[in-house]
Amino acid sequence: MKTFSFVVVLTSIMTVTFAQDKYLSVMQKNIELVYKAGTPEEYQFAINALERVGNAEKTKWEPFYYSAFGYLMMATNEKDGAKKDQFLDLSAAALAKAKAINENESEIVGLEGFIQMIRVTVDPATRGPQYSGQAMQLYNKSLSLNADNPRTLGLMAQMQYGIASFFGSSTAEACATAAKSLEKFGTYSSPNPLAPVWGKGMAESMMKQCK
């Protein structure tokens, strides 16, 4: 009886850790796929793999976060405005699934702002005022959840830089945010092994513009 219960406990612990390990290893592989993707086919392949995991793991926000990230990258690579919007819609839909699981994740809220920022690029004249306001609000909310989020700081710096250069005002505030973002890229690390790490290049090129 003792042996039996020991085996039961051990196997159940093992299945849990095994499942957790499997989730981690599969996700690490899939996240790698989405970071390395370049063509729409490669993105779709990575997104498909992420969504398969996301549909099986009902309590994990990461799969749909990265799926949303993949669609967002597809949108930034796309030239045609209508198609860009379509990818942004898909990205927003995937991110909504992630947000339904964890609505107070700074990374999710930051990516939400990124989507709105890319929406502006489709039609800056008509969308600028509305969507850039929403993007800025989401960045602020993302930072209120995690003030050290280097990605959100980097995105916010871009937004501030864009507004400042349009109105010909000082870019000091934008550059300070960019510097802070770059600093956080060096110091901040999330306890979550699957936490996003993208965006350092963006902050670096922002700093170059500032010099």
Next chain:
Amino acid sequence: MKTLYTFLMTLVLTGAFAQTRISGKVVDQYGQAIPGANIVILNAYDGTSSAADGSFVFSTEEKGAQVIVASFIGYKPYQQRVELNGNAIELPISLKEEINQMEAVVISAGSFTAGDEKRRTILKAVDIATTAGATADIAGALNTLPGTTKVGETGRLFVRGGDDSEARTFIDGMAVLNSYDVSAPNTPTRNRFSPFMFKGTSFSTGGYSAEYGQALSSALVLNSKDKAEMNQTDIGILSVGGQLAHSQVWDRSSLTGKIDYTNIRPYYNLINQRVDWNKPYASVEGSGAYRQLIGKNGSLKTYGTFSHADFSLFQHDIAEPLSKQLYEMNNNYGYGNATYQQPWNEKWSVRGGASYSYNENALKIDGRPMGEVEKGLHSKVTLENSVSDRLEVRFGGEAMVRNYEASQQNAATLQTQSIAFNETMSAAFAEGEYYLSNKIVTRVGGRMEHNSLTDKVSVDPRVSIAYKPGGEGQFSFAYGRFRQTAKNQYVRVNNDLKSEQAEHFILNYQIITSKRTFRVETYYKNYSHLVKFENDNPMLLSSDGNGYAKGVELFWRDSKTVKNVDYWVSYSFLDTKRNYLNFPYSAMPSYASRHNFSVVYKHFVNAIKSQLGVTYSYGSPRPYYNPNNDQFNKDRTPSYQDLSANISYLPKNWLIIYVSCTNLLARNNVFGYEYSTTPDAEGVYAGRAVMQPAKHFLLAGVFITLSKNKSVNQLPNL
């Protein structure tokens, strides 16, 4: 320990031996390969993406009864139960096309949709506000679209041979009575509602949905903005007044209040007017909007406005210009509505609401009072059911109760006489929209109305079909019968007048890409039961009038060819005649013109941080009745031409400076002629031209936005 070892071994072994290989090919309904489709075992990690030729293969350690799901954007997911037992499975997968809102054909005959929500729209909400010459007036901007006729002395919408009363305004689906401000005789008015209130506009020049009744020519459907997103205060200082608005936002609700003050007196003192004002126009308006989110997707919107306007002027006799009458107008106007919408589940949703309009015109002519009051209560409920992704059904009912009273003091007895009527219009409507495929859609519906004045029940059919042969272009056809109660001034004389009727036949072709739109539309309209004076007596009315209108319209918009430049060109040809009111025979009405042409140009110049706008409008000569000519409405005015410009300068992101000016060519546009009612000694009727009150209208303003978020300004409001 041995047990554990055995257990682990079996686990590893079963894993190694129980792998099942699943392969196949994903195709669409025409047998074309779909690459990139996601093939997955439901609730498991295992799966793969299809290759360029649609083929796929993967192995899984899952066992037993499982479900394979294959999905791809734009197609319905495929599901198949399988038994996984190590035997290879071959799955031929055929995905069915999903009706996709972005790509699918839409019914476009007769309608212009503007809004940010749907991306493939012809005009965006902000376009209405930035059109030069329109001075941020909804009707002014819509008058640059095909299907409209410029009638400069009214400032109202005249659509496809219809008069201004035939174009009805709806806010969030609820009717608005008296949607224009009061104005002095023969001077242009403005729409009471600011374009900044709305996120979307649908302007239909015919063939519209069975949901909208009591409109013969046009339905202007305005959708108000949703819950405000941030606290903000807007201040506007204009050359003719000022405005102050504030929005306060909570988690699930928002409240916006606005005060508008317009006083044209200082401006008129500077710029000489043709109107002999005693006291020029001034108005004060307060409005408020409250938004509340309900449940997951439901919302309640309420809006209310109240305004007071007054002016007085001297009207000079045509034959003896030195003889004049004092004309004093006081107007009180109120409008409120509340609408509620809630999706019940995936299939059903409900919308409903009520609106109340109140309009009081108190007029004095040489001190003698006369006036009219109109009140209207409208309520409506609409249910929508998405039966499938191909079939959508919509039905509902509405009631409109109107009360109208006109009064006048008798000059001899000094007693007030009044004349009034009450009308209850109740209606039921139903409509089904069916997609045969992404290429063909049909909409069939009908509207049943009962009118308490005539105690008659009518049924009016509405049918439309649209076909998209491939690519971006599409054809639409629409047919419908529309009816509307005759104008108050005639119904008050004769309560038994039949509803005026119009039948519309519309054929449309349009091609929309993300930055260019081309559209051509032709139509025929048949009017019947129009009000007619018997024996030329305006107190003896019948419903025997009739008429027709037909035309061809072209529209081209391009924001692609030149960077930062957006322009559109509209042309309308109109052929219309009527035999109604005092017309001795069928003739072209005086508000109609055969050719209307507009060019709207907008250019954002980065170097000076300014948006420049120029609008040119042309309207061909209009008929007018000259009693010195035997033939009715045979004389023609000169053509109408206007060149207007505006500039919005954004020196700081919270500040906008705006200047606009109309009629840069300084043309003396003549809209028509008025004649004295009696001939002079030589038997000639004296005439006088109806002209613009001043050559130019100049407007300047400063708009300031105060909010915590520095990236917000009032540009979308300009």
